[in-house]
Amino acid sequence: MGRPPKRQETETFEVTVPVALCSALVHLATHTSFGATENAVAAYILTKEIERMQKSGEFGLKMPS
Secondary structure, X not given: OOOOOOOOOOOOOOOOOOHHXXXXXXXXXXXXXXXXXXXXHHHHHHHHHHHHHHHHOHHHOOOOO
């Protein structure tokens, strides 16, 4: 089966994380509604944290217009 088409306005990137962090992401995927896979959970957490940083203006980040 082929890969599903990429959603509009998205980019793919790869991150290497420690085993303990990967295990935590697997745990969250299994026991929460953050996402069905560790990748989905990581994307959800990154999105929420960057949105929080944008709202508070941290590091010069601004909300997209």
